[in-house]
Amino acid sequence: MSKRVLVVEDQEDNRQILRDLLANAGYEMIEAQNGEEALIAVQSQNPDLILMDIQLPVLDGYEATRRIKAQPDLRHIPIIVVTSYALSGDEERARAAGCDAYVAKPYSARRLLETINRYLT
Amino acid sequence: MDLTGAFSTGFAVNLEADPTVFLGQRPLAAVSRASGKGASVKVGPGSFELRASLRTKLLAAFLVIQVLLVSVGVIGLLSLREADQRANQVVALQHKIEAYRQMQHDTLRELYGVSTALAFPNETTLAVALRQINQFGYDLDRVSFVAKDEVALLNQLRQEYARFIAVVSHIVDLIHNGRTAEANRSELAELGPLADKLERLTNQLVNRAEADMVAGVDVSRQTYAKSQILVGAVALASFVLTLVLGHAISRSVINPVGVIHHGLNRIAAGDFTQRIAVPNRDELGELAAHVNSTCEELQQLYRSLEEASRHKSQFLANMSHELRTPLNAILGFSELLLDGIYGNPPEKMRSAVERIQRNGRHLLGLINDVLDLSKIEAGQLRLSLADYSVEELVSAVYTSVEPLAAEKNLDLCIAVPAGLPPARGDERRLAQALFNLVGNAIKFTDAGQVRIEVEAKEDSYIFSVRDTGPGVDEAEQTKIFQEFQQVDNSITKAKGGAGLGLAIVKRIVEMHGGRIWIESRLGHGATFSFLVPARLEQQAMQA
Numbered sequence: 089m090s091k092r093v094l095v096v097e098d099q100e101d102n103r104q105i106l107r108d109l110l111a112n113a114g115y116e117m118i119e120a121q122n123g124e125e126a127l128i129a130v131q132s133q134n135p136d137l138i139l140m141d142i143q144l145p146v147l148d149g150y151e152a153t154r155r156i157k158a159q160p161d162l163r164h165i166p167i168i169v170v171t172s173y174a175l176s177g178d179e180e181r182a183r184a185a186g187c188d189a190y191v192a193k194p195y196s197a198r199r200l201l202e203t204i205n206r207y208l209t
Numbered sequence: 210m211d212l213t214g215a216f217s218t219g220f221a222v223n224l225e226a227d228p229t230v231f232l233g234q235r236p237l238a239a240v241s242r243a244s245g246k247g248a249s250v251k252v253g254p255g256s257f258e259l260r261a262s263l264r265t266k267l268l269a270a271f272l273v274i275q276v277l278l279v280s281v282g283v284i285g286l287l288s289l290r291e292a293d294q295r296a297n298q299v300v301a302l303q304h305k306i307e308a309y310r311q312m313q314h315d316t317l318r319e320l321y322g323v324s325t326a327l328a329f330p331n332e333t334t335l336a337v338a339l340r341q342i343n344q345f346g347y348d349l350d351r352v353s354f355v356a357k358d359e360v361a362l363l364n365q366l367r368q369e370y371a372r373f374i375a376v377v378s379h380i381v382d383l384i385h386n387g388r389t390a391e392a393n394r395s396e397l398a399e400l401g402p403l404a405d406k407l408e409r410l411t412n413q414l415v416n417r418a419e420a421d422m423v424a425g426v427d428v429s430r431q432t433y434a435k436s437q438i439l440v441g442a443v444a445l446a447s448f449v450l451t452l453v454l455g456h457a458i459s460r461s462v463i464n465p466v467g468v469i470h471h472g473l474n475r476i477a478a479g480d481f482t483q484r485i486a487v488p489n490r491d492e493l494g495e496l497a498a499h500v501n502s503t504c505e506e507l508q509q510l511y512r513s514l515e516e517a518s519r520h521k522s523q524f525l526a527n528m529s530h531e532l533r534t535p536l537n538a539i540l541g542f543s544e545l546l547l548d549g550i551y552g553n554p555p556e557k558m559r560s561a562v563e564r565i566q567r568n569g570r571h572l573l574g575l576i577n578d579v580l581d582l583s584k585i586e587a588g589q590l591r592l593s594l595a596d597y598s599v600e601e602l603v604s605a606v607y608t609s610v611e612p613l614a615a616e617k618n619l620d621l622c623i624a625v626p627a628g629l630p631p632a633r634g635d636e637r638r639l640a641q642a643l644f645n646l647v648g649n650a651i652k653f654t655d656a657g658q659v660r661i662e663v664e665a666k667e668d669s670y671i672f673s674v675r676d677t678g679p680g681v682d683e684a685e686q687t688k689i690f691q692e693f694q695q696v697d698n699s700i701t702k703a704k705g706g707a708g709l710g711l712a713i714v715k716r717i718v719e720m721h722g723g724r725i726w727i728e729s730r731l732g733h734g735a736t737f738s739f740l741v742p743a744r745l746e747q748q749a750m751q752a
Contacts, residue, residue, distance in 0.1 A: 101538035105545060112550040194537040194573065197544045 091208045094118045094135035096126040123147025138167045150185040157186035166207040263491040270454040277447030288436030295429035302422040304355045309415045312348045465493040481508035522587030529580040540569045578709035585716045597636035606643045620658040633744040642717045645710040646674040646737045654678035673738040681729040690715045
C-alpha cells in the first residue's frame, strides 16, 4: 500500500506540481487548502507525512503544526514545513511550532522529494 | 549548508504585514504640511521676565551703572564745593581777626605816641603822634571791607575812633601850644577811657570772629564726615547693583544660549521630540521659539520621509513576493518537465525548458536582491548571530559557485589560513555577501582566475575576492556600492544585472560594523575586500 502524504497548500498551481511529483514517486496525496482543513484531514485520513505551507488562510501553518503536535495520537506524524520567507527567524518559529523539517520556497522538486523519502522509507 | 537554496530561493516578504497598508495610506504631503504650520511654540509657563529686548536690557543696565557713577561724581563735587566755601569763610574770618588786631595795635601805638609826646614835647614826638592818627583811616577802611556783616558794631567803632582821633588831635594841639598840663589832664580824663572802650569793642569783634571760625571748622568737619559716608554708601550701592545687574543680564543671556545649544545638539543627533524652554521674552526667546518651530518642521519632515521610505520598502517587499508566487510555479513545472515526470521530453523541448529554468532563476535572483535590499532598508532584516567557521563558510561559497566558474573555464581557488578560531556573526548573510562578490567576479571575468582569500587581522577578518577581469575605473569605484549603480560600459550592459549585489554586500558588512572597499585598475583586474569583526557581539551590532 502506498504511503499517504497530506499536502496543505492554498495555491492550486503549487498543489498541481506536488500532485505530479508525488504521484510520479508513488505516493498517495491528500489535499487541504488551509490549516483548519488540514486538522480535519489529519484526523480522518491518517496520513504518513504532512507537507505544511506556512502562509495559509483561516489558520496558518505554524498554528496548525502546533495543534497537531499537541495531540498525543498524532504527534508521530512527521511534518515538513514549507517556509516562503527564509528571513527574520521563520525557521526558528517553524522549529518552535514543532515541525520535523523545513524547506524554503521555491523548492527544488528533486530536493523536496529527497526530504520526503527520508521520512517515509 | 545549502547555499543554492539560501540564495536562489531567497527571502520572501513577511506576509504577516498587512498588504493593504500601502494602498490605504493618506497622501504624505497632506500629513506633513497640515500640522506643520500650526505648531504653537511654547515660551515656558513662568513668563515673569520683562518684555524687553536684549538690547534694551543691556542699555538699561549700562544706563543704571552710568547714572550711579555720575551721581557719585556729583556728590563728590558738591562736597568739595562746600569744603571750599568753608575754607574761604575761615580765611575771611582770619582776615577779619587780623584787621581787628591791627586796629588794637595801632590804638596802643597811638596811646604810646601821645604819652611820649607828653613826656618829651618836641616836634618829632608830636609828628609821630599825628602821623599815627592817619593810620586809623586805613585801619577802619580795612575793617569795614573784611567785616561788612558787622554793621552796628562797626558804626559804633567808627564813632568812637572819630572821638578818639578828635581827642588825640586836641591833646597834640595843647602840647604844641605848650599847655602840657592841660594835655596831661585831657589824656587821663578822656583818652584813657576811650582807648579802653575801643579795646573792648575790638575784643568783642575778635571774639565773635573766633567763635564763628570755631563753628565753621566744626561744621566743615561734620560735613566732611557726612559726605564721606554718603560717597562710600553710594559707591558700595553701585558696586552691589552692578554685580546684581551683571549677574542678571549674563544669566538671562548665557542660560538661554546654553539651553539652545543643547537643544541644537539634540536636533543634530536626530532627536526631534524635545522642545527648548527659554522663558525670555527677548531675542533669545524668539531664537528658541524659532529653533522649536524649525525642529517641529524637521520632525514632520523626518516622519514623512521615514514613512515614505517605509512605504517604498513595503511596496518593494510586497511586489517581489507577488512576483515570486507565479515564478515558483514556473520553476516548479519546468523542473518537473526536465525530470521527465511528464515523459521524457524531446531534446529540442528540453533545451527550451532549460532556458525557461535558467531565466526564471535569474529573475528570481533579481527579485530576491530587491527584496533583500528593501528589507534591509526597512529595518526588517536582523542579523542572527552565531558562531561559525570561516573555513566552512568559504568552502560552502566555493561549492556553490564552482559550476559557474567551470562553465567559463575560470580557475577558481581559495586561500584561507588553517586553524582560524571560530568567528561570530550572521553566517548566512556573510556567505551571501561573499557569494555576491565571487558571483560578480565570475560574471565579469572572461579568462583567468578568481581567487577567494581570507586574512585574520587583530580582531577582524578580511575577505577578499581577486579577479583578472576588466577592472573598475577609479572614478566609478566610489559609485559601484550604491543601489542600481553599475559601471557604465558595454561589458556590464552585456552582462546584465540590476546593480543591487554590491549594495547588499555593503549593507550586510555595515550591519556587522565592518567596511568594504575595492582596489582596481582598468584592465588589470579588481580586488573587492570587506572587513568584519571576528566576533560580533549583540551590543556592538548596528541597528
